[in-house]
Amino acid sequence: MSISQEVARRRTFAIISHPDAGKTTLTEKLLLFAGAIQIAGSVKARKASRHASSDWMEIEKQRGISVASSVMQMEYRGCVLNLLDTPGHQDFSEDTYRVLTAVDAALMVIDAANGVEPQTLRLLQVCRARNTPIITFINKLDREVQEPLNLLAEIESHLGMDAVPFSWPVGMGRLFGGVFDIRRNRMRVFRAGQERRGDHDEIIEGLDNPLIAERFGDSFAKAHEEIELIAAAAPAFDHAAFLAGRQTPVFFGSAINNFGVQEVLDALVDLAPKPGPRTALQREVQPEEPKFSGVVFKVQANMDPAHRDRVAFVRVSSGRFDRGMRLTVSRTGKEIRPNNVVSFLSQRRELVDQAYAGDVIGIPNHGVLQLGDVLTEGETLQFTGLPFFAPELFQAVEVKDPLRIKQLRTGLIQLGEEGAIQVFRPEAVGGSLLLGAIGQLQFEVVAHRLKHEYGVDARLMPSRYNMARWITSDDPKDLRKFMDANAAHIAYDVVDATAFLLSSPAQLRVAQELYPKVQFHVMREHG
Numbered sequence: 268m269s270i271s272q273e274v275a276r277r278r279t280f281a282i283i284s285h286p287d288a289g290k291t292t293l294t295e296k297l298l299l300f301a302g303a304i305q306i307a308g309s310v311k312a313r314k315a316s317r318h319a320s321s322d323w324m325e326i327e328k329q330r331g332i333s334v335a336s337s338v339m340q341m342e343y344r345g346c347v348l349n350l351l352d353t354p355g356h357q358d359f360s361e362d363t364y365r366v367l368t369a370v371d372a373a374l375m376v377i378d379a380a381n382g383v384e385p386q387t388l389r390l391l392q393v394c395r396a397r398n399t400p401i402i403t404f405i406n407k408l409d410r411e412v413q414e415p416l417n418l419l420a421e422i423e424s425h426l427g428m429d430a431v432p433f434s435w436p437v438g439m440g441r442l443f444g445g446v447f448d449i450r451r452n453r454m455r456v457f458r459a460g461q462e463r464r465g466d467h468d469e470i471i472e473g474l475d476n477p478l479i480a481e482r483f484g485d486s487f488a489k490a491h492e493e494i495e496l497i498a499a500a501a502p503a504f505d506h507a508a509f510l511a512g513r514q515t516p517v518f519f520g521s522a523i524n525n526f527g528v529q530e531v532l533d534a535l536v537d538l539a540p541k542p543g544p545r546t547a548l549q550r551e552v553q554p555e556e557p558k559f560s561g562v563v564f565k566v567q568a569n570m571d572p573a574h575r576d577r578v579a580f581v582r583v584s585s586g587r588f589d590r591g592m593r594l595t596v597s598r599t600g601k602e603i604r605p606n607n608v609v610s611f612l613s614q615r616r617e618l619v620d621q622a623y624a625g626d627v628i629g630i631p632n633h634g635v636l637q638l639g640d641v642l643t644e645g646e647t648l649q650f651t652g653l654p655f656f657a658p659e660l661f662q663a664v665e666v667k668d669p670l671r672i673k674q675l676r677t678g679l680i681q682l683g684e685e686g687a688i689q690v691f692r693p694e695a696v697g698g699s700l701l702l703g704a705i706g707q708l709q710f711e712v713v714a715h716r717l718k719h720e721y722g723v724d725a726r727l728m729p730s731r732y733n734m735a736r737w738i739t740s741d742d743p744k745d746l747r748k749f750m751d752a753n754a755a756h757i758a759y760d761v762v763d764a765t766a767f768l769l770s771s772p773a774q775l776r777v778a779q780e781l782y783p784k785v786q787f788h789v790m791r792e793h794g
């Protein structure tokens with residue numbers, strides 16, 4: 268197959284959801300339906316062991332598992348689907364956000380009882396900023412849940428895009444009768460159970476089929492009315508609008524019961540885009556170009572602490588990766604020839620022979636590769652758009668032994684570059700360095716790594732801050748005035764970008780009112 272044929276059959280996506288909405292269950296069912304795993308339950312078991320403890324040592328032991336399960340590749344209907352995991356729960360960290368920069372589409376899972384929840388919203392912000400197309404799956408219809416029309420309205424208001432239902436539920440909870448496929452004008456009848464793959468589900472044709480009305484009574488009468496209402500009120504599905512992030516197709520189902528999963532897989536194949544071009548500072552890179560290029564979007568400590576190597580996750584942007592090929596790191600000009608590069612076929616780590624745009628390969632290394640690094644066959648490229656997000660948790664850091672202050676700084680700079688944590692240096696003289704994170708676990712990881720990798724016993728202390736905004740202005744004088752007036756709250760990050768640290772949203776509102784010419788950014792791009 269040619270490179271462009273290989274690119275055309277790839278779909279790279281992430282599932283975004285709030286914890287407990289059913290992401291693990293759906294992931295597993297997608298793998299099951301694609302034939303990548305035989306028995307349901309294996310992903311679940313991994314999740315259980317991964318979250319059994321929030322203790323960092325324990326997590327480090329589990330790293331092997333999360334490395335293997337953080338990218339899953341499966342084949343379905345001739346397409347290669349790459350599913351990138353966005354860890355939730357206590358693993359939640361900035362990595363999660365950056366994973367979203369490596370996908371071409373997102374699958375949003377919503378618990379129909381809870382609607383759009385906070386963690387989903389945070390991830391959605393990233394998708395919206397990048398105009399990533401989103402497919403929506405509303406899960407758990409086998410329970411008593413919210414009215415589907417209300418859910419649609421909620422999605423629309425949170426996403427700021429039109430929700431276009433492809434299917435519609437008939438009843439819910441105990442009376443859940445199935446989903447009506449609006450586009451194909453037929454109903455798939457619900458049957459509880461996890462044993463089947465859904466190939467033998469009962470299908471009843473036609474919205475006006477008296478059989479459906481008779482069998483599902485009031486539930487169907489209501490669904491019928493709603494479907495007609497939608498037909499009149501909702502916009503028609505427009506593929507271009509979906510690709511531009513202005514419409515989301517919506518599916519209903521029950522992942523645990525293998526119900527509605529097939530439709531989601533089909534939507535990924537039929538609707539989600541193939542890998543697109545990537546913008547580098549130098550030029551736009553097309554996925555079909557013959558030469559290889561890829562970008563490191565995630566660095567993860569490997570399972571073997573004795574070797575302290577890390578796996579750099581590289582999203583292939585163009586060309587073809589062949590095992591044993593020589594690659595140049597654009598940032599340093601260094602040449603590497605990794606020979607134990609892994610792919611992630613159905614959760615097993617396997618040596619990769621070839622990979623194409625959209626695929627993710629894992630390169631074990633000892634710190635040669637950093638977050639944001641670009642690998643090429645020699646050309647120098649720097650991709651834009653790897654985001655850093657304003658932290659929401661802060662801790663001050665000091666070293667117990669003052670003689671090791673230098674090691675502390677070195678360690679923090681390196682960990683900062685790797686994206687493990689954000690480091691802020693206050694403008695005020697004598698202030699302690701501040702660590703900023705999105706997830707609490709990031710602090711534990713950093714304290715542990717400072718001790719074991721840099722020999723620094725760091726003391727982390729509570730900080731009064733819980734918000735940060737990077738500040739810029741077209742008017743340097745105005746910016747300086749703002750900084751002088753707020754000197755105690757100004758700090759610089761690892762690339763010397765200026766940040767304003769705050770302890771409440773009210774403070775931000777006041778600052779915005781007083782200094783309309785200063786811009787407050789929640790996100791900063793790498794490089």
Ligand code: G4P
Binds near residue numbers: 285287292406
């Ligand atoms: P997450 O990865 O998004 O955190 O969610 P996960 O798949 O672990 O699902 C969270 C809970 O919701 C699990 O129950 C799971 O069984 C349940 N669930 C998932 N899909 C459905 C569905 O379609 N209907 C219903 N009724 N429940 C669903 P749990 O009790 O936390 O775990 P377990 O004991 O079932 O393993």
